[in-house]
Amino acid sequence: MTDTAIAPPDGTAPASTSGPALDAASGARWRTLRRRPLFLLTGGCVLLLLLVAAAPGLFAGWFGHGNPTVCDLGHSAEGPAPGHPFGYDVQGCDLYANVIHGAGASLGVGLLATGCGLAVALVLGCLAGMAGRVVDSVIARITDVFLGFPFLLGAIVVLNSVTTRDVPTVAGVLALFGWPTMTRVVRASVRSVREADYVVMSRSLGASQWHIVVRHVLPNALTPVLVLASITVGGVIVAESALTFLGVGLQPPSISWGLQLAGAQNSFQTHPHLLIFPGLFLCFTVFVLITFGDIVRDALDPRGR
């Protein structure tokens, strides 16, 4: 691609010339980061959300029975009641339990898709950054192709032809369109450390290419792409809910916020709580992930100050 294209949100990695200096500097940055209240707050929220996603049973039973599939049609779409702080959904299931259990699918898709994309990005980014011009430009062209898809439309085309859509398949499709930006960031970081003194020295001491990549290049390339990944998780969760809402995302019996919002769309005018509670949790999660990534990025990238 060209240098005119919009830079990925992260821009390029902090250029570094020497390893130990970078370590010391980033150590200091982490120390200042740890003292920032907003970082601790959003970091805590991220951990809490992960806990909710991993063990919904711990939280779902706080007010009522906590089982999202025990439903009573007699209570269909009723508002908040004692024992059911969020009320009931159209099927008469406890909305609070459903929202808590929905965290699993939403965060699951987000983490799985970002994780797969990150793995691909690390491999291809390192290859493009370290190998010769031919490999580099082949990978660059493939990246271009996938960046040529507007995220949502590309996912619609692919998911449209998939018949069973559960968490792994939806995550896989979203990963398909999520890796290119991360690959570019990895490649840029790898390029910036490739000719650094300590890498040259390591090479002249006879270190293998593999050793150089694993010990020297990857550790330095990891931070910027991890920051981007945290923002990507938020984006993927939004994309999943939008696709599910459109009807090409997750399907029942999965429980996700997107499905709850999709189910609410015909009755939210009379029962706004069906829109409000899953919507609030969705917005909060995305907000926390994006803000967390932003704060870490600002701390690591001195140009932004």
Add this chain to the structure above:
Amino acid sequence: MRYLIRRLLEALVVFFGISLVIYAMTYVLPGDPVAALAGDRPLAPSVVRALREQHHLDEPLLSQYGHYLAGLLHGDLGTDFNGRSVAEQMADRWPVTLKLALTAWGIEAVVGIGLGVLAGLRRGTWTDRTVLAFTIGATSVPVFVLAYTAQVVLGVKLGLFPVAGNADGWPTSYLLPALCVAAFGLASVSRLVRAEVIENLRADYARTAVAKGLSQRRVVGIHVLRNSLVPAVTYLAIDLGYLLGGTVIIEGVFNLPGIGQLLFQAIRAHAGPTVVGVSTALILIFLAASVLVDLLNSLLDPRIRHD
């Protein structure tokens, strides 16, 4: 000139790649499209043969892809299950989508740049913080949640805007949907502009201009603004392509009879060929737009060098 040729060649590679991916995803997947067409009752062998011949299903893969590509270049986006051409169905829907996308684009540009400049000039004040909070909020609320909330609160409860449809014509019917489409891009634009304004205010040339005795208004209006808008303009240009795609959900929610609504309804009706045809058209428009932006950029900003 050499850059122009190289960029066009790259775009061509991307075009082939994209069409190949779409083709592979939709036409080569397991399952017999002719059998799917028939439903539960099997078709007569002669009909099957005719259909297979008509759609080149018995030819080798590469020649099938060739036929698909040739059709694409002739503006043939396929036909839906009822035999109607997808391109024809799209034809009279363009004005609605264009109006919506351009209205959203205008809001994005004017409000986004305005908020960004304001926040950048008053860095650290409560104005800046309010804008920041608003931009973060706008990026983390999914567009359909925003759309429904706006529809219920501003449309149904307060009655400020028409709830749905385009009976009131432009701009009344398009304002609220356009605001929802624009929210995300607006936030990005204002953040970009804010960062640039802050950086440019500190730049040597701005200090020189102040030292020369130019008024604050002139320094900001003539020197800082012009340099700060370059990334925002690039973003806005690319975003026009995204906006066309972003209209899918909004047109569905607000019931505007545009391209997005066609796609929205086709997904709901499980009309596979229509979904693919419309998406392909939108993706190709996006591709063309991004090539155009790159070329325009290198013309407008001589600092961007291509070697």
